[in-house]
Amino acid sequence: MGAPVVHFEVTTGGDAAALQKFYADTFDWEIDAGNPMKYGVVVTGPEGKGINGGISASADGANHVTFYVEVPDINAALATIEAAGGKTVMPREVLPGMITLAIFTDPEGNMVGLVEPGMPPAG
Numbered sequence: 001m002g003a004p005v006v007h008f009e010v011t012t013g014g015d016a017a018a019l020q021k022f023y024a025d026t027f028d029w030e031i032d033a034g035n036p037m038k039y040g041v042v043v044t045g046p047e048g049k050g051i052n053g054g055i056s057a058s059a060d061g062a063n064h065v066t067f068y069v070e071v072p073d074i075n076a077a078l079a080t081i082e083a084a085g086g087k088t089v090m091p092r093e094v095l096p097g098m099i100t101l102a103i104f105t106d107p108e109g110n111m112v113g114l115v116e117p118g119m120p121p122a123g
Helices: 014-028 073-085
Strands: 003-010 030-032 040-043 053-057 063-069 088-093 099-105 109-114
Touching: 003 014, 003 109, 014 030, 014 040, 014 053, 073 088, 073 099, 073 109
Parallel strands: 003 053, 063 109
Antiparallel strands: 003 063, 030 040, 040 053, 088 099, 099 109
């Protein structure tokens, strides 16, 4: 069985709150941006159905749609990706109490994220 897609992000260089409202209104998604980063945590459907994600402003001011693939070892996956012609954009990073992630581009320049299972300990 392959590695599952477990998260998506839609980021914008424009008005993130307006984009969050667009998706909430269009698809009846629950979006909670009540956090310091104003990252809109998206629930797309009932538990066990659909892929949840996030909608936010982008760090580089550009628009992106990114999906995240769960892998057991990000560094091993990045080595395989680079050997196949992809490039690491953001190396493995641990956000305590949240997630362990990395971002790469495929040979055509599409951004894709990687996540490791489980939540890393806080602090």
